[in-house]
Amino acid sequence: MKNTYIIIIFIVLFALFLFQALIALPQFGFWQDKDVAKWYLQYGLPSTGSANVINAVIWDFRAFDTLGEKIVLIAAALSVFLIARRRD
């Protein structure tokens, strides 16, 4: 029973945060209201100081996404290493 309560609480919290994130998106068909790419190009160099905008987006504006990517890569490498070993 305790597991069910925890799951229900988790679902409610997740739905709340997801609702707040989806409300902030622009209307379907009017993407010019929130042009994030233009903002990145305009304020990439003055904010971060790196001339490579891709580098600024990966490691500065969206650093946590890159951290998640690295974690996925390491999980894949570790699982291949554990399964396909050659020592008998």
Next chain:
Amino acid sequence: MNLVAKTVTKIIFPFIVLFGVYLAFYGHLNPGGAFTAGVVVITAFVALLITEGEEGVRKVFPEIKMISTIAFSCFMILLIIIFEFFVFARWSLLHIQTPMTLWSGGFTLFLNLAGMLVIAAALIMIIYSLIEEEWKIK
């Protein structure tokens, strides 16, 4: 393998690693960054793996070093990102205002280096696990 191939690979190996480290150091100025630098570094190790066999490479880069490299680099990336975000609440600490120099990007320099280590070590671990011995040409 041929003696010429072995000797040339041993001579060229540090230059390929140097090129990868160059790509990682200038990640915030030129196209490159951590991911391409990691791939270039493991190209050097794969060349060594093909010509020398596994024992020759395992003397240079044993398995325990791979795991410790991955762990250390991940820890460093995590520390830098958390430090940057929550302590100072500003992007790219430790940067100077002139563009196109080494310290323009600030902490992105260390993040690129650590990312290169993570990618190189993880991909070499995968290659070690999947390689077979029977195809080695005597």
